[in-house]
Amino acid sequence: MDVNALYQDIILEHYRAKSNSGLREPYQAEVHHVNPSCGDELTLRVNLDGDQVVDVSYLGEGCSISQASTSIMTELVIGHGLAHGLELYEEFKEMMHGQGKVELDEDRFEDAIAFHGVAKFPARVKCALLGWSAFADAAHQATEGQGADR
Amino acid sequence: MTPVAAPFDVARVREDFPILAREYAPGKPITYLDSGNTSQKPRQVVDAIADHYLQHNANVARAMHLLGAEATEAYENARAKVAGFIGANRPEEVVFVGNASAGLNLAAHTLGAGLGPGDEIVISVMEHHSNIVPWQMLAERTGATLRWFDITDEGRLDLSDESLINERTKIVSVTWVSNVLGTVNPIAGIAERAHAFGATVVVDASQGVPHLPTDVSALGVDLFVFTSHKMLGPTGLGVVWGRYDLLAELPPFLGGGEMIEVVRMTGSTYAAPPARFEAGTPPIVQAVGLGAAVDYLSAIGMPAIAEREHQLVEYALAGLATVPGLRLLGPTTSHNRGGALAFRIDDIHPHDVSQLLDSRGIAIRGGHHCARPLHERLGVQSSSRASVYLYNTEAEIDTLVDALNWTTDFFKGR
Numbered sequence: 001m002d003v004n005a006l007y008q009d010i011i012l013e014h015y016r017a018k019s020n021s022g023l024r025e026p027y028q029a030e031v032h033h034v035n036p037s038c039g040d041e042l043t044l045r046v047n048l049d050g051d052q053v054v055d056v057s058y059l060g061e062g063c064s065i066s067q068a069s070t071s072i073m074t075e076l077v078i079g080h081g082l083a084h085g086l087e088l089y090e091e092f093k094e095m096m097h098g099q100g101k102v103e104l105d106e107d108r109f110e111d112a113i114a115f116h117g118v119a120k121f122p123a124r125v126k127c128a129l130l131g132w133s134a135f136a137d138a139a140h141q142a143t144e145g146q147g148a149d150r
Numbered sequence: 151m152t153p154v155a156a157p158f159d160v161a162r163v164r165e166d167f168p169i170l171a172r173e174y175a176p177g178k179p180i181t182y183l184d185s186g187n188t189s190q191k192p193r194q195v196v197d198a199i200a201d202h203y204l205q206h207n208a209n210v211a212r213a214m215h216l217l218g219a220e221a222t223e224a225y226e227n228a229r230a231k232v233a234g235f236i237g238a239n240r241p242e243e244v245v246f247v248g249n250a251s252a253g254l255n256l257a258a259h260t261l262g263a264g265l266g267p268g269d270e271i272v273i274s275v276m277e278h279h280s281n282i283v284p285w286q287m288l289a290e291r292t293g294a295t296l297r298w299f300d301i302t303d304e305g306r307l308d309l310s311d312e313s314l315i316n317e318r319t320k321i322v323s324v325t326w327v328s329n330v331l332g333t334v335n336p337i338a339g340i341a342e343r344a345h346a347f348g349a350t351v352v353v354d355a356s357q358g359v360p361h362l363p364t365d366v367s368a369l370g371v372d373l374f375v376f377t378s379h380k381m382l383g384p385t386g387l388g389v390v391w392g393r394y395d396l397l398a399e400l401p402p403f404l405g406g407g408e409m410i411e412v413v414r415m416t417g418s419t420y421a422a423p424p425a426r427f428e429a430g431t432p433p434i435v436q437a438v439g440l441g442a443a444v445d446y447l448s449a450i451g452m453p454a455i456a457e458r459e460h461q462l463v464e465y466a467l468a469g470l471a472t473v474p475g476l477r478l479l480g481p482t483t484s485h486n487r488g489g490a491l492a493f494r495i496d497d498i499h500p501h502d503v504s505q506l507l508d509s510r511g512i513a514i515r516g517g518h519h520c521a522r523p524l525h526e527r528l529g530v531q532s533s534s535r536a537s538v539y540l541y542n543t544e545a546e547i548d549t550l551v552d553a554l555n556w557t558t559d560f561f562k563g564r
Contacts, residue, residue: 002509003505003506003509003560006505007502007560012561015561037517038500038501038516038517038532039500039501039517039518039522039525039531039532040499040501041531061499061531062499062501063499063500063501063502063505064498064499064502064561065501065502067499121505124505127501
């Protein structure tokens with residue numbers, strides 16, 4: 001097993017210096033997701049303005065894969081439309097379940113292409129998806145809340 | 151007559167475990183340091199299981215034919231071997247169940263039948279989930295209160311709160327040896343105190359019996375639960391030892407075949423122990439395998455095994471202390487300490503430690519080791535755990551320490 005294929009430099013860099021880490025106000029929804037097999041835990045908030053993702057803030061403790069993936073996810077979704085973020089999530093999920101056979105478009109996924117190697121390690125797929133699924137969950141809760149307000 | 155143990159020959163022991171010669175890459179053997187999770191099995195145990203299936207297989211206690219008689223004899227012989235191994239007064243004090251969790255659930259259901267509000271159950275914060283959750287469920291069913299021994303900063307059981315065990319205490323259930331901290335608890339003293347208030351004492355001995363000479367009478371406890379697969383035996387078998395007079399008083403747990411005396415449409419009467427607690431076809435070949443494991447351990451001698459592991463733990467503690475940023479959970483000296491070596495490395499998650507070690511063929515465990523309350527108490531989310539057994543070597547500890555240093559460099563300095 002080549003650990004260098006799993007732990008790309010980009011992943012280790014994000015793990016050492018996480019982007020957008022910390023919980024911030026305001027937010028419309030907060031979720032807590034865990035990975036019971038290894039104990040990764042993540043609290044994540046989203047702040048939407050209409051269909052725009054204004055902020056994603058989080059507090060996480062977990063392995064380098066889950067933390068780096070969450071960090072990169074926030075960079076990709078903050079400041080963009082929610083539909084774009086959820087679309088990226090679906091594609092990222094498909095790649096992670098693709099056992100290394102599905103490629104991501106570097107122009108749209110930037111640092112997240114580093115997770116291509118992780119897809120070959122089935123035990124780590126859940127780690128890589130933790131932040132993304134928390135984001136999708138929180139976004140859905142936030143949009144439901146907005147709908148109820150109107 | 152006490153046999154004098156020959157000098158411990160680990161190379162000779164390893165020959166009995168073909169899996170230890172498995173290679174993860176050409177010319178590179180695996181390093182198995184996860185025996186606290188499950189032990190490896192010697193050829194003798196695997197052969198006994200194969201021989202039973204290939205030559206003696208039949209159901210027990212009911213088949214009126216040659217093979218049935220042989221299978222029954224093999225099953226009951228295994229019970230007698232296990233009884234002798236732990237110092238039981240008679241084989242009928244040994245109950246075979248599915249695993250240690252099943253044994254602790256049996257204890258909680260049978261002992262807990264008469265509990266109610268105002269009664270107290272005492273466990274400890276260092277317990278495995280299997281010695282927590284059955285008691286939590288019992289407390290929920292009956293309205294009894296669950297109370298907890300804390301631990302000291304060193305990772306020993308904190309016995310300073312003398313009011314914890316009192317006249318309301320009905321059950322005290324603690325682990326003999328912690329599966330995370332390695333701490334060996336002073337069971338005899340706890341049992342004495344609990345008995346002074348008329349409480350029943352249950353011990354989770356899953357991490358004790360595989361490693362230490364066991365004498366249930368000397369420990370002075372009432373129910374004592376352990377598992378086959380951590381002591382060279384097969385999975386699928388747990389053992390509950392109980393004082394016979396206590397077992398004879400307890401109600402059945404699971405109902406079914408073989409646990410009855412007479413079944414009528416109006417009601418049933420129950421068999422005497424141990425059959426009362428062995429509903430259904432029991433784990434027959436697993437018991438035969440455990441019997442062979444007990445023979446194997448006894449031939450080497452548990453005092454010799456305990457002494458050997460003590461040396462190994464001392465060596466490992468010294469080695470781990472040299473890894474920068476590594477913090478051991480639990481006692482840092484080998485005094486009253488078993489072979490579980492849990493640790494944290496600054497800023498490196500246990501999941502990543504396991505992955506890096508696995509790339510060098512080293513098997514350890516990462517996570518909360520089914521002891522989440524303990525990790526919370528220690529202020530950490532999870533840990534890495536290496537654990538040793540009689541077949542491990544100093545060279546394997548060196549391999550572990552080298553790999554941990556490499557892991558630290560990989561994540562910090564690359």
